[in-house]
Amino acid sequence: MNFRSSMLVALAGLAALGGSQALLSQTGPAPAATPASAPPAAQTAAVDALRPTPKLAPGQPIPAGELEALVDGIVRQSMSDNHIAGVTVSIVQNDKPVLLKGYGISNINPMRPVDPRKTLFRIGSVSKTMTWILIMREVEKGTIKLTDPVNKYLPPESQIPDQGFKNPIRIVDLMAHAPGMEDSALGHLILDKPERLTPPADYLRLHRPNRVREAGTLSTYSNYGVAVAGQILARLNKVDFETLADRDVFAPAGMSRSTFREPMKPRAGFAAPMPAALAGDVSDGFRWGGNRFKSMGPDFVGSVASAGSITTTAEDMARYMRLLLRDGSIDGTTVYGPVAAKAFRTPIMKVPAGVNGWAHGFGMSTQPGGFTGYGHGGGTSAFLTQMTVIPELDLGVFISTNTVGGNVLSSKLPGAIIERFYAQTPPIQRPGNPALLKSAGNYEGTYVATRRSYSGLEKFLGVLGGTAKVSASPDGYLVTSGALGSQSWAPGDSPTQFRAMDGEGYLNFVLDGNGKAIRIYTPSGANAFERASGLFDLGLFGWVGGLAALIAFGLWTAYLARRGTTYQGSALRLSHYGLLGAGLSWIVAVIAIATWLPSIMANGPSLHYWPPTPLVVASTAALIATLATIASVLLLGVGLRKAPRPGNFALLRHVAVALLFLALSVMVGIRGGLLPWA
Template sequence: MRLLTSLAGLLAALALPAAAQAPDALKPTAPFAPSRTATVTATPSPPGAAQLTAADVNAWLDGLVPYGLDRGDIAGAVVVVVKDGQVLTQRGYGVADVKTRRPVDPAQTLFRPGSISKLFTWTAVMQQVEAGKIDLDRDINDYLDFKIPPAFGKPITMRHLMTHTAGFEETAKHLLIDDPAKDEPLDVVLKRWTPERIYAPGAMAAYSNYGASLAGYIVQRVSGEPFAVYVDRHIFAPLGMTRSSFVQPLPPALAGGMSKGYVVSSRDPKAFELIGMTPAGALSSTGSDMARFMIAHLEGGPLLKPQTAQLMYAAANTPIPGLPAMALGFYHEDRNGRRIIGHGGDTDLFHSDLHLFLDDHVGLYLSFNSGGKDGAAHVLRERLFAEFTNRYFPYPDPQVPTLATAKVHGAAMVGHYGMSRTSTSNFLKLIGLISQTRVALSDDGTLTVAALLGTNGVPKRWREVAPWQWREVGGDDRLAAVVKDGKVTMFSIAGYAPIFEFTPAPASFDAGWILPAAMAALGVILLTALAWPVLTFTRWRYGHQPAVVGRPALARWAPRVTPWALLVICGGWLAMVTAIDNDVTMLDGRLDIWMRLLQALSLAAIVGSFLMVWNAWILARSPQRRWLRAAWAALSAVSALFLIWLLIVGKTLTLSLNY
């Protein structure tokens, strides 16, 4: 269902790293990252590994990417590989403009790397750390001209921002806009609303665009230069990245080289996306320029001193032991015995990944200008990373048996889980309920997680190979859980662990019972709503008079009007979410008036629901003793109250329209 992927990942411009990770030892990532000046010897490849040469990688890419684009309805892509300080290959595939058939040129065509932009923000932060202007462990309020409200008795530090452990809830409004007139300066965007802090600093990994944008604003504040100007002067210029920019819309000199962006290549392109939180995802760049950035981090150079780079690449937070760690800005993607750091990025239209094989001085960057059919771009980029690693850095497949505790531990995992990257103060909380995933236990002791699908679209199966650690059956992905006092407190997979976790849904907000109950309640309300016109017509047609007379008008009309109001409310929220799913720029505030209208109608429905209870009470005490009618009135009243409760706890009724 595209709705869930859009709102959970795409909408927030999150790029998840490839989930298929290596089963090398199921142990925490080593807290070390080499630079060119470090005395590190790359792990030798076993016999039979393909040689990473331009000829071999070009043949491999040419045999895979064009088919993937055609099959996935993707317009174009750029793939760049660097090795030992040089560009090994840079390939453009497909077209940058379907109408004109302009081909993708890796040296000239600009793509939108989405959240890979954050790596430039984090690099800028580390430059200011190196300059002594930013302390990683100082309260960020000391650098801001507005205050992040206190919570949990702990300040937020830059280290928290860089590891996505500041504790902010998810944000969505104004994330993507399509009208340049609505584009506002970074400080205005950040001061408009401070998201709720739902976790104590350092307690939970929850990826945050707002947090990354705060970091970019702090760079702007301490350097005295606007963020886009700072990056241009201190990162782009030293590296010769002449066809890259954070400016939106693009300067005229670059605009002509910008690729069109598509949902699928068979549909018309959409307008240039404007990213409200610039440091979190506004970069436009060519494949050649991204090669320069990768080389700078792999080989050392003008951006950071070696000791600063090592600090940046080292493990800074390991949310789940046994799975990769979060570095300062980069997340670890370690697999096949290699230390790998990287980042992914998504806008609504562009989908990208960047991977740095630190010990081997190899970098891989890929970007697609279309999401493709059924999310094909995401699948293709996962497979490219996995197969690139397995082809050039293969690793012996350890034959680890399934543990005897598989069924016992699997049973403890069963249930519904939500993502740590969530919202609690606005209607996105209701979306989070719908997005909960279910963990199930099979008869053979393997687990399935409904949200974790293989390339074939079927949920992966997992077998326990170490205490509370699972491996994908027939694959090399990894899953692990954190357990306290015998209860699972969170789990994740190798690709997600550094940036968000799956946490058990509380009983009071568990989709396992709420969604079936909501469907049943809606069914009752629908039948009740339809009963009014049907009964009215029947009575008119046959001249029938109701058996119960003398009820107050409010009691008589509440069960007729309130169900229709509830159907309009539920249908209205569904229509808005569908509109957002089809066009994320709808989150620019244009829906506010409709939200207010639905909220006003909800207030009326609350009153109507209690009047329905009153009506049921009157019917139950009526001398005519029409028990069936009274029972249905009671069931309708309870259903109405349940839906009202769900709308309230789902945070559709709020004073603020910030989200």
């Protein structure tokens, strides 16, 4: 589901409170920029050196030996560099497996190697593609229409209220990740104990996100939307979702070691648990502990099984990719028909070039050489997975890793294979255009990701981690930082399009009637970035927060040393005490964040429990500081009316501190950080 990677991004943003502007990229590691000081010829040569001459044309199969040598080299190097415990890989071409291989370990006690035929890995959101197959089977049977409102198929208690929006959420909107809802995950989507799971039918009611835009207008990844689809399928077929998937996907596809079920005790409201024959072969998840791998506890996703609970083997995923590349048939058995097959190659959303338009639930990606890939990525706490099929090459690539940080490998392998054998990519060194500086103001500014919660402390993390900045360089490039990654972009063929200086990526803007950018589309289609007020700028927030903490410390140092100003008049004196209280509260907030942040940056957030105590303490302290600041400002106004001191430096300093604390309160408040109970 990519939960961990997206929330790592969110938590990294907390560093901004101390003045740091370094953020992890929300769309994965950005390509390393060629030094701007290098001569153009040298820059071109550097890029060209990374692009081997392709050997094959579409239709020519990859030699098995060369493919294995390439994959071995990439996988083993990444396992060493990035401390990945285990990897499982399957690659198919021309309706047969051409590589099926396991690397490293799946378990420590006892120690077991990864077996691509036997070892089961969690594949997270790749599961969603099978949910969409089941939806399209209903479409082909005539029991569902894609344009129908989802509420038509839900019981009254699970129906989604309109909340003031005109358009109902339709089945097709779920497949395009465009239900128009906020994203909420922490503390309820992935859990560490099965007894903490909420039965799927109740989950829809108890954890319903708010609607924040009209349905069908913008893709913003929604696990909740896929959970809705799973419950619709269960109700229509009068069986639990897991049984339906066994019957209509896994069994006919011959995927005997794949299941949506999880290893748990039988429990009312849930499907039967994973069979013991499979549960004993599930890989552990790992984290690198500095000198050894540490096993992590299991994840449970049964509340939203249709969104990401599959456990499977590389061999079964080879069969699945063969099914996809043969338009729903495998070994003489048909799982879905031509209507579904066409849908899974047809984008729903009208989006700019290079942006995933969601081919009825399958993600679309531009691969090296301009080939179009269809598939999905996925992740839980430790497992990171990528599945991509390229029909033009009759090629499918599946890779899954069982260690935190494994996305460094899983996200790049399909493209690396295509580039090595098929890409006809010319040397790239796109030039900037100094004329861009005349219109740079139309693009420059702060942008905030749409995939986030829109209220409370989850919003606080989502906004901080999902904030990006766009600026222009003197040599005519747009430069992104923060959640969009650190990269330079050259002007493209239109005012709305920019291309990566030394890569294949696109940056697409939506402009208003005055030519000013209001939104940025990212290639993944899972997120967009919308222009935000300058108050959301991470650098400004860091400076204001750092300065406020420093001044708060100075106020208390002076007070404790009895060097503070003595004000005449009770209102001014009380206002001064209000600032002292606010300052102490801001110090507590910063200390609470500082004690929590190192662990989060090193290990990632806990997806299982929310909210963490240090964040609640920090938010409570920030709320107290805000109330104390407001009281201080009001008392200051009263005091100035009674005894104005326009030439008094101490009084001017008092006003400046009050305004600084008030500014910080506003910045924390608009990010959702003043709601410790939410």
